[in-house]
Amino acid sequence: MKKSAFIILFLVLQCNSALLWAQTEPEEIKxxxxxxxxxxxxxxxxxxxxxxxxxxxxxxxxxxxxxxxxxxxxxxxxxxxxxxxxxxxxxxxxxxxxxxxxxxxxxxxxxxxxxxxxxxxxxxxxxxxxxxxDPKYKEDLTSLYMGTNQYEKALALIQELNETYGKTDRRELYKSQILSVGKFQNMEITNLEDLIVKNPQDEFNYISLIFLYSKNNEETKAFEIVKKLEKAIPDSEWAQVSLFKNYLDANDAPKAIKAMNVVLASSKIDSKIKHRILNEFLIFTDKNPQYSPDLEKAVNYFDNDSSVDVAKEVGKFFHAKKQWEKAIIYYEKSTSKGIGDTVETNLLLLQAHTEMKQFDAVAKKSLALVETFPTQPQFYYYAGLANNQLQQFKKAKDLLEMGMDYVVENKELEINFNIQLGEAYNGLGDFKKKDLFFSKANQLLKEKKQ
CATH class of the missing domain: 1.25.40.10 (Tetratricopeptide repeat domain)
Structure with a gap:
């Protein structure tokens, strides 16, 4: 019995000892x-x-x-x-x-x-x-979709954020980039149409849709949206586009002019729409010349338009109709700005003056142009022609001979030069050279007809 008790006690102590060894002292934990x-x-x-x-x-x-x-x-x-x-x-x-x-x-x-x-x-x-x-991290998600060209997801998210938080410049820039890819434009058109139905008083959606149609050269559809805008928001500058058309169709010129001036002065309205309105008023003015002063004022709105030389184009309109006096007004407006193809505009201007037999003006302008564009033979030609008409034959001869050196592969111009040189020598009494140059002109005419 003693021996058994001793063994049990020994085992218990051993177990306790093992437990003690397995534990960490509080000081070590600390x-x-x-x-x-x-x-x-x-x-x-x-x-x-x-x-x-x-x-x-x-x-x-x-x-x-x-x-x-x-x-x-x-x-x-x-x-x-x-x-x-x-x-x-x-x-x-x-x-x-x-x-x-x-x-x-x-x-x-x-x-x-x-x-x-x-x-x-x-x-x-x-x-x-x-x-x-935080849902605001969706802004970052938009950028990530753009970075991975997931435009469809980006566009859907942009529309969601615009409705939830309002528009931002960055999102509108992204949207513009996406819509430059044609296949996404139909999605945006549908979206804008839905937004117009939901909130007909939000002008921005109408304008965005008008811009989209205008960008795709779908002017008829753009004007349909303008009409909707006019009904929904009559005070809108864009509404004046539709009102202008309505007044013009009704032959109410004063109201049409008033609406047109609002549109042309607006910084919100796309230049293509402005060009179309001016073109319609130009055609109207051609039939109603009493409104020509209003047309001149309207053209002034386009002075800073670098995309189209509007004054020149209006000049060409009247030029084609042989309304030389009106053409001159607009060519001079164009040349005073010094933009675009000034050589072409000045040639048209000289031709219009010539048709009006205003040879003093032709002589003066062409001589100045020769000094500015010394290698352009057309200006020498007009200078020679004008001086011949003014009986300044020596001056005409000298200018024509100088200009002839710059005529290259242009038979029509070469013929005209020879005719004018013949006229100059005729005026100077040198009939031998007169016959020589007229003979050259005739020979070139024959070659041209072959």
């Missing part, structure tokens, strides 16, 4: 905690002075004391990101989210790496998680 905190704060200190390598060493030591700590992983991620060691940074941020998926800063770390490395597809996955924390 020591480890203090050491972890010291290492963690040391890492923050080193990161603050941009010693990222030393910060990582401290965090690695802390991780050994307290493994799988989400905050340690997050700090490791930040330091590796600062060192541009993106793969390690991403892995540590990702490990942190696995431990604590509800901490948005860990996801932001992953997104920062994706952004830095331009890994937009990876960024989309991360940002969709961040949207769960």
């Amino acid at each position: 020591l480890d905690t203090d050491q972890f905190q010291e290492l963690f704060y040391e890492s923050l200190l080193q990161k603050g002075i941009e010693n990222y390598d030393k910060a990582i060493v401290a965090l690695d030591k802390a991780n050994k004391i307290k493994p799988n700590d989400a905050t340690v992983y997050y700090e490791l991620g930040k330091n590796y990101l600062a060192l541009k060691e993106y793969k390690s940074a991403y892995n540590y941020f990702e490990n942190a989210t696995k431990i604590d998926p509800k901490n948005k800063w860990f996801w932001i770390g992953m997104y920062d790496v994706s952004y830095e490395t331009k890994n937009f597809n990876q960024g989309i996955t991360v940002i969709n998680k961040l949207i769960e924390f």
Whole structure:
């Protein structure tokens, strides 16, 4: 019995001893905690002075004391990101989210790496998680869709954000880029039509749709939307486009002119629409010349239009109808601006003056143009023609002979030069040379007809 009791007591003591050996003394627990905190704060200190390598060493030591700590992983991620060691940074941020998926800063770390490395597809996955924390991250998602050419998703998201938060310049720029790709324009047209039905007082949607149609040269459809706008918002500047058309059709010129001037002065209205309105008023003025002064004023609105030389085009309109006096007015408006093809405009101007037999003006203008464009033979020709008509034969001869040197592969012009030289020598009494140049002109005419 004693022996058995002794054995049992021995085993109990042995068990107690094993339990004691397996436990850590309280002092050791406190020591480890203090050491972890010291290492963690040391890492923050080193990161603050941009010693990222030393910060990582401290965090690695802390991780050994307290493994799988989400905050340690997050700090490791930040330091590796600062060192541009993106793969390690991403892995540590990702490990942190696995431990604590509800901490948005860990996801932001992953997104920062994706952004830095331009890994937009990876960024989309991360940002969709961040949207769960804050819907405003959808702004970033829009940019990521643009970066990955997912235009359909981007356009849908832009429309959602516009309705929820209102428009922004950046989103409108993205939208413009998307709509430059033809296949997305039908989507936007449908969307704008729906928005107009939902909110008929929002002028912006009408204007956007008008611009879209105008850009595609669908002017008829654009005007249909203008009419809808006029009914919904009569005070709109865009509504004046429709009113102008209505007044013009009703032959109510004063009201049409008033509406036209509002449209032409507007900074909101597309230049194509303005050009169309001016063209309609030009045709109206041709039939109702009493409104010519209003046409001149209207053309002035286009002085800074670099896309089309409106004054020149109006001049050509009257030129084609042989209304030389009116053509001269608009050619002179055009040349005074000094834009576009001034050579062509000046040639048209000289021709119009010639048709009006205003040879003093032709002589004066052509001589100035010869000095400005010394290699343009047409200006020498007009100078010679005008001086012949003014009986300044010597001056005509000299100018024509100089200009002839610049005539290259232009039989029509060469014929005209020879005729005018014949006229000049005839005026000077040199009939031999007169016959010579007229003979050359006749020969060139025969060659031209062959």
